[in-house]
Amino acid sequence: MREMIARLHSQGGRLTSQRRLIFEVLQEMDSHPTAEEVYAIVNQQAPNLHLSTVYRTLRWLEQEGLVSTRHFQEKRRTERFDSSHPAEHHHFVCTACQRVIEFNSPYIDHIKEEFTLDTGVRVERASIELYGLCADCQAQSKGGL
Amino acid sequence: MREMIARLHSQGGRLTSQRRLIFEVLQEMDSHPTAEEVYAIVNQQAPNLHLSTVYRTLRWLEQEGLVSTRHFQEKRRTERFDSSHPAEHHHFVCTACQRVIEFNSPYIDHIKEEFTLDTGVRVERASIELYGLCADCQAQSKGGL
DNA sequence: TTGTGTGCAAAGGGTTTGCATTAAT
DNA sequence: ATTAATGCAAACCCTTTGCACACAA
Numbered sequence: 001m002r003e004m005i006a007r008l009h010s011q012g013g014r015l016t017s018q019r020r021l022i023f024e025v026l027q028e029m030d031s032h033p034t035a036e037e038v039y040a041i042v043n044q045q046a047p048n049l050h051l052s053t054v055y056r057t058l059r060w061l062e063q064e065g066l067v068s069t070r071h072f073q074e075k076r077r078t079e080r081f082d083s084s085h086p087a088e089h090h091h092f093v094c095t096a097c098q099r100v101i102e103f104n105s106p107y108i109d110h111i112k113e114e115f116t117l118d119t120g121v122r123v124e125r126a127s128i129e130l131y132g133l134c135a136d137c138q139a140q141s142k143g144g145l
Numbered sequence: 146m147r148e149m150i151a152r153l154h155s156q157g158g159r160l161t162s163q164r165r166l167i168f169e170v171l172q173e174m175d176s177h178p179t180a181e182e183v184y185a186i187v188n189q190q191a192p193n194l195h196l197s198t199v200y201r202t203l204r205w206l207e208q209e210g211l212v213s214t215r216h217f218q219e220k221r222r223t224e225r226f227d228s229s230h231p232a233e234h235h236h237f238v239c240t241a242c243q244r245v246i247e248f249n250s251p252y253i254d255h256i257k258e259e260f261t262l263d264t265g266v267r268v269e270r271a272s273i274e275l276y277g278l279c280a281d282c283q284a285q286s287k288g289g290l
Numbered sequence: 291t292t293g294t295g296t297g298c299a300a301a302g303g304g305t306t307t308g309c310a311t312t313a314a315t
Numbered sequence: 316a317t318t319a320a321t322g323c324a325a326a327c328c329c330t331t332t333g334c335a336c337a338c339a340a
Contacts, residue, residue: 014294014339035330050297055330057295071216073272077224077305078329092266103260107252112275115248120280121237127218127274130257135265159314159319180305195322200305202320222329223304 001027007064018049022057032070032080032091032100072129074098090128096137103130146172152209163194167202177215177225177236177245217245217274235273241282248275 004023008015025042026033039054058081061067067083072093084102092101112123133141149168153160170187171178184199203226206212212228217238229247237246257268278286 012294012340016295016339018296048297052298052331053296059331069218071218071222073214073216076328077216077222079222092260092264092268094266095269101264101266103263105256105259107255107259110252111250111256111273114250114252115237115275118248119237119246120283121239121246121275122277122283123237123275124240124277126276128256129272130260130266130268131271132267132269138265138267157315157319161314161320163321193322197306197323198321204306221303 004061004064004066007066013060018046018053019057019060021046021049022054023061026058026061026067026081026083029083031098032072032082034078034080036078038081070127070129072100073131088125090126090130092130092132092134094134094137095131096133096141099134099136101134149206149209149211152211163191163198164202166191166194167199168206171203171206171212171226171228174228176243177217177227179223179225181223183226215272215274218276219243233270235271235275237275237277237279239279239282240276241278241286244279244281246279 001020001023004019005015007013008019021042022038026038029038029041035051035054035058038058039049039051042049042054058067061083062069062081065086067081068086070080070082070091071077072080072091089102089104090108092103093099094101108126108128112126115121116123146165146168149164150160152158153164167183167187171183174183174186180196180199180203183203184194184196187194187199203212206228207214207226210231212226213231215225215227215236216222217225217236234247234249235253237248238244239246253271253273257271260266261268
């Protein structure tokens with residue numbers, strides 16, 4: 001939040017009530033919401049706030065490196081916004097409840113190194129998604145049978 | 146191709162000239178084309194063949210497990226169709242020339258196992274994308290300076 | 291007061307669908 | 316002869332954009 005205000009000021013930007021609200025809501029959502037999902041919540045507290053404002057704010061945050069975006073493999077082909085720490089991290093998505101768990105692993109560097117040695121490319125970033133059932137959903141599907 | 150015909154017949158489907166052409170073109174394209182890219186080529190040989198037919202054929206192939214789809218991180222948010230061997234594999238994308246290199250690594254299993262042990266999830270599949278510069282584009286950017 | 295950000299409506303790009311017609315079986 | 320698949324156009328969904336007004340600085 002401080003971060004956001006600082007960046008706004010340093011480029012002649014303005015802190016509007018809309019930007020503040022969108023940013024706050026985004027940080028409270030621990031999942032990786034779509035623009036529409038952010039809008040749905042934000043809109044309850046500010047009924048006039050328009051979806052296009054949500055997009056514009058999200059894009060500005062993206063450009064500033066305060067959020068990043070992802071596409072998970074899902075039916076509706078929508079972009080998801082990730083407001084957590086900007087360092088590289090990866091995602092597990094539960095295919096039953098859609099819950100997202102973030103993770104990291106030193107093996108990822110091994111993969112990058114191995115691939116670099118094999119092919120001579122320069123790897124700049126990696127994005128890993130794991131899909132499956134979270135512990136809760138496994139339990140539930142067992143119980144249900 | 147045989148595979149495709151077999152599946153068509155086994156479910157009362159028909160092998161049309163359009164399906165044959167789309168499938169052939171798709172397999173000759175070693176990259177991971179968008180529907181529009183497939184259409185552009187296919188359309189040269191069959192000017193009446195409509196984009197919606199490309200989509201329908203691609204979706205049918207996807208459903209049959211003969212192609213899979215991906216989203217790479219790129220400006221235009223388009224789906225890419227992958228006709229290579231259906232076994233799990235992963236992708237490096239050159240951010241300069243868009244070239245795609247497929248790869249695999251035993252470390253991927255380590256990542257899955259590690260994450261499973263840590264969290265109790267059941268991992269069903271993984272999708273890894275690496276981004277960077279391929280060897281050619283590195284050489285070119287050096288030469289260009 | 292100044293000009294950035296907003297609300298709104300309309301356009302945009304990628305993908306899907308309904309329907310009359312064509313063509314594989 | 317049947318009925319699945321196609322061509323076409325229109326609809327769809329997600330996202331962006333143009334413009335007049337509002338409001339943070």
